[in-house]
Amino acid sequence: MNLKELAAELGLSQTTVSRALNGYPEVSEATRERVEAAARRHNYFPNARARSLATGRTHAIGHVLPGSTKHEILNPIFGDFIAGASEEYSRAGYELMLSVVRDEDEANAYRELVAKGTVDGIIVHSPKENDERIPLLKDIGIPFVVHGRSTEADTDYSWVDVNSRRAFHQATRLLLDLGHRRIGLVNGLETGDFAIRRRDGYLSALEEAGVARDGDLMTSSEMTETHGHEAACAMLNLPSPATAFICSSMIMAIGVRRAIHDKGLEMGRDVSVITYDDDLAYLRNGTTAPIFTAIRSSVRTAGRQAAEILTSHIADPSLPPQHRLLEAELLLGDSTGPLRGQET
Amino acid sequence: MNLKELAAELGLSQTTVSRALNGYPEVSEATRERVEAAARRHNYFPNARARSLATGRTHAIGHVLPGSTKHEILNPIFGDFIAGASEEYSRAGYELMLSVVRDEDEANAYRELVAKGTVDGIIVHSPKENDERIPLLKDIGIPFVVHGRSTEADTDYSWVDVNSRRAFHQATRLLLDLGHRRIGLVNGLETGDFAIRRRDGYLSALEEAGVARDGDLMTSSEMTETHGHEAACAMLNLPSPATAFICSSMIMAIGVRRAIHDKGLEMGRDVSVITYDDDLAYLRNGTTAPIFTAIRSSVRTAGRQAAEILTSHIADPSLPPQHRLLEAELLLGDSTGPLRGQET
DNA sequence: TCACATCTCCAAAGCGCTTTGGCTATCGAT
DNA sequence: ATCGATAGCCAAAGCGCTTTGGAGATGTGA
Numbered sequence: 001m002n003l004k005e006l007a008a009e010l011g012l013s014q015t016t017v018s019r020a021l022n023g024y025p026e027v028s029e030a031t032r033e034r035v036e037a038a039a040r041r042h043n044y045f046p047n048a049r050a051r052s053l054a055t056g057r058t059h060a061i062g063h064v065l066p067g068s069t070k071h072e073i074l075n076p077i078f079g080d081f082i083a084g085a086s087e088e089y090s091r092a093g094y095e096l097m098l099s100v101v102r103d104e105d106e107a108n109a110y111r112e113l114v115a116k117g118t119v120d121g122i123i124v125h126s127p128k129e130n131d132e133r134i135p136l137l138k139d140i141g142i143p144f145v146v147h148g149r150s151t152e153a154d155t156d157y158s159w160v161d162v163n164s165r166r167a168f169h170q171a172t173r174l175l176l177d178l179g180h181r182r183i184g185l186v187n188g189l190e191t192g193d194f195a196i197r198r199r200d201g202y203l204s205a206l207e208e209a210g211v212a213r214d215g216d217l218m219t220s221s222e223m224t225e226t227h228g229h230e231a232a233c234a235m236l237n238l239p240s241p242a243t244a245f246i247c248s249s250m251i252m253a254i255g256v257r258r259a260i261h262d263k264g265l266e267m268g269r270d271v272s273v274i275t276y277d278d279d280l281a282y283l284r285n286g287t288t289a290p291i292f293t294a295i296r297s298s299v300r301t302a303g304r305q306a307a308e309i310l311t312s313h314i315a316d317p318s319l320p321p322q323h324r325l326l327e328a329e330l331l332l333g334d335s336t337g338p339l340r341g342q343e344t
Numbered sequence: 345m346n347l348k349e350l351a352a353e354l355g356l357s358q359t360t361v362s363r364a365l366n367g368y369p370e371v372s373e374a375t376r377e378r379v380e381a382a383a384r385r386h387n388y389f390p391n392a393r394a395r396s397l398a399t400g401r402t403h404a405i406g407h408v409l410p411g412s413t414k415h416e417i418l419n420p421i422f423g424d425f426i427a428g429a430s431e432e433y434s435r436a437g438y439e440l441m442l443s444v445v446r447d448e449d450e451a452n453a454y455r456e457l458v459a460k461g462t463v464d465g466i467i468v469h470s471p472k473e474n475d476e477r478i479p480l481l482k483d484i485g486i487p488f489v490v491h492g493r494s495t496e497a498d499t500d501y502s503w504v505d506v507n508s509r510r511a512f513h514q515a516t517r518l519l520l521d522l523g524h525r526r527i528g529l530v531n532g533l534e535t536g537d538f539a540i541r542r543r544d545g546y547l548s549a550l551e552e553a554g555v556a557r558d559g560d561l562m563t564s565s566e567m568t569e570t571h572g573h574e575a576a577c578a579m580l581n582l583p584s585p586a587t588a589f590i591c592s593s594m595i596m597a598i599g600v601r602r603a604i605h606d607k608g609l610e611m612g613r614d615v616s617v618i619t620y621d622d623d624l625a626y627l628r629n630g631t632t633a634p635i636f637t638a639i640r641s642s643v644r645t646a647g648r649q650a651a652e653i654l655t656s657h658i659a660d661p662s663l664p665p666q667h668r669l670l671e672a673e674l675l676l677g678d679s680t681g682p683l684r685g686q687e688t
Numbered sequence: 689t690c691a692c693a694t695c696t697c698c699a700a701a702g703c704g705c706t707t708t709g710g711c712t713a714t715c716g717a718t
Numbered sequence: 719a720t721c722g723a724t725a726g727c728c729a730a731a732g733c734g735c736t737t738t739g740g741a742g743a744t745g746t747g748a
Binding site for chain 2: 001043044045046047048049050052053058060075076078079082083086090095096097098099100101111112115116117118222223224225226230251254257258261280281282283284286287291
């Protein structure tokens with residue numbers, strides 16, 4: 001069933017039917033109702049491609065992710081992020097187009113997406129330091145929102161990000177206050193901009209406390225359970241072992257916990273752990289009380305907010321870039337305690 | 345830059361330019377090269393909406409997921425599944441459209457997707473027992489592939505699935521052979537069809553061994569770490585406690601492992617654990633040797649295969665439904681051992 | 689030289705919608 | 719009775735592409 005057929009059946013012109021369904025005022029209430037009833041009856045929906053050809057708007061948002069190569073892993077927070085974004089998309093009537101692209105093709109992927117006219121806006125995932133995609137998208141001139149920020153980018157653009165510098169500063173500070181001096185940082189890949197901010201927060205807290213940094217207590221790798229385990233094992237076997245850890249994700253923290261157990265130690269009593277917690281639906285940090293002491297910020301919320309900013313910019317391209325800096329909350333769980341030996 | 349402009353610049357008709365770019369034979373090699381060079385130079389890509397309006401094909405695949413409500417969690421395997429599917433999509437020139445839909449809207453979502461003409465085919469995720477979406481999609485008449493199967497559906501349709509009945513049978517059998525009789529099943533929600541098959545495999549192995557089923561040793565819940573932990577705690581505290589566990593996902597197994605440690609026991613020595621392993625990129629079961637004894641099947645492979653079937657059906661709708669039954673492999677790790685007490 | 693393929697290209701229609709620029713009928717005001 | 723405004727509708731153009739049905743140029747064999 002298409003517009004022409006529907007109009008024919010109603011004995012109306014296509015113009016009138018179209019206007020009736022799109023809520024234009026120059027059609028009487030009576031015929032509007034008649035049209036709407038017929039549309040429902042025939043399960044009529046205007047063809048999206050035809051509509052977007054006519055209007056020039058696609059009502060679709062592109063999400064481009066790196067990760068089709070074997071070596072790249074698909075970020076596990078992505079699921080929750082789009083779940084949040086989808087809340088806004090379904091409200092505002094947008095579709096979500098997903099492209100998983102090899103890193104080296106990414107710039108082309110954006111150009112192509114825009115040239116082909118498949119999307120009205122783009123969400124940029126996991127920006128790198130001084131990410132070249134930002135000037136590229138500015139150049140192309142399509143609305144976009146970055147999940148995270150790219151330091152040193154000198155242009156202004158919209159982003160949604162967590163104040164992870166502050167969060168990691170705060171977490172490190174807590175461990176320092178508990179007496180810990182050998183604090184291991186189990187970070188994600190420091191090609192990602194957010195990982196760099198986290199490290200900065202960690203380092204600045206150490207510096208404030210007059211604790212020297214130690215390269216042996218800092219690792220950076222893909223955020224998997226096994227990497228967390230390996231990193232913690234190494235740090236626990238140092239001549240002067242780590243007594244506390246800060247992890248960049250729950251999954252890594254789980255690996256760290258395993259390393260602590262392997263060593264015959266107990267988390268919270270012998271070794272303290274604080275983890276960053278994206279509040280993922282399938283990886284909750286305890287149901288009632290938190291298990292890990294954690295710096296938490298919902299990535300689902302971030303997704304929703306990014307989508308909100310983007311749809312508002314598509315609706316009104318003259319809007320200035322918007323920023324949302326989400327503050328993570330520090331939740332005390334059972335995985336932290338005072339430095340052992342100090343209490344005796 | 346659009347076709348008209350490009351044609352004007354080349355002094356050719358739109359027809360010729362279009363044919364040149366689409367590889368039709370009725371254009372000379374010389375002009376084809378000239379056209380292709382100009383297209384590259386101007387970064388020209390045919391507008392996808394216009395093309396699909398003209399051809400009737402959208403070159404897009406729809407993935408519909410339940411999960412926009414607070415209570416539903418987005419399946420964490422989804423990321424890897426689409427990473428696999430995307431390999432095929434980018435090869436075959438398809439886009440991926442994602443809809444996250446509330447459960448009650450799902451039937452409508454499919455109808456709308458098709459009526460709007462936004463996709464050429466659909467991948468159905470997490471089918472339920474006797475899922476009504478299958479007859480619905482057959483009725484609508486759009487190519488689709490189901491990830492998983494829906495038992496008792498009397499119609500034939502394309503699917504990709506793991507032989508999880510056999511896998512769970514085999515895993516249970518191994519534990520029985522090791523002497524275990526109190527084997528806990530920590531299953532996913534048994535509204536999902538795959539969870540039912542897994543339970544069936546577990547039960548049939550028990551029955552073959554003449555071991556009576558025990559409701560206290562079987563749980564079914566969302567596949568989260570905390571649910572795994574809770575389930576295992578309860579089963580370890582039974583008057584006649586579990587001595588072994590079979591888990592439906594790595595994440596649950598991690599929760600089970602935590603419960604075992606909480607109890608002061610050691611996994612592999614005191615209590616055995618076998619887990620199902622989707623081979624997720626961010627949750628590898630060890631890098632070199634497996635940590636958990638596991639039944640493994642790559643969900644990324646499943647995604648790729650589902651996409652392959654779907655694109656082939658779109659290319660030739662007369663093809664009969666296709667099925668891929670993937671066999672999981674049982675990998676021995678350190679989490680299993682003979683029943684304690686029997687060895688003495 | 690002519691008839692007939694064969695190459696290479698083109699004009700125009702059409703995909704299903706929105707939107708511009710009318711046109712007609714009605715009604716209140718003059 | 720006339721005029722202008724307004725409400726309600728419509729015909730047709732146009733979005734950017736593909737594809738049908740030729741048309742002209744060139745080559746081939748009789």
